[in-house]
Amino acid sequence: MSVKQCPECGSPLPSAKTTGRPPTYCTPTCRRAAEFALRRAQVLLTRAQRAEQDAALAVAIGGSYRAADDGDRLTFWRSEVQRLRDEIRALLAGAGDEDETPAAAPTPQRA
Ligand SMILES: [Zn+2]
Secondary structure: OOOOEOOOOOOEOOOOOOOOOOOOOOOHHHHHHHHHHHHHHHHHHHHHHHHHHHHHHHHHHOOOOOHHHHHHHHHHHHHHHHHHHHHHHHHHHHOOOOOOOOOOOOOOOOO
16 A cells, blocks of 8 residues: 555555654544444444344244244344444454554553
């Protein structure tokens, strides 16, 4: 990569300071937007996985007069889970090493 871009808005990143790691996002706003998108995708994935599980149970039990619907539901939620996993992976890739343990981690107490 030649010129680094903000993964959130595509703006060129400000040049790195002489110390510390290079910035991943152009502004704190973009970093927070990316964090929000990741949390949102995580919530949606949890919901999709629950729905997939419910649909899989319905298919496994069978005997429903809507068995075809149950199968369609399972197919839909499976693809939704896959899509959200890919989305989260892409978001994490864009975040670079931003998810390192923050410096605000509590310092060990000395006895
Ligand atoms: Zn940006």
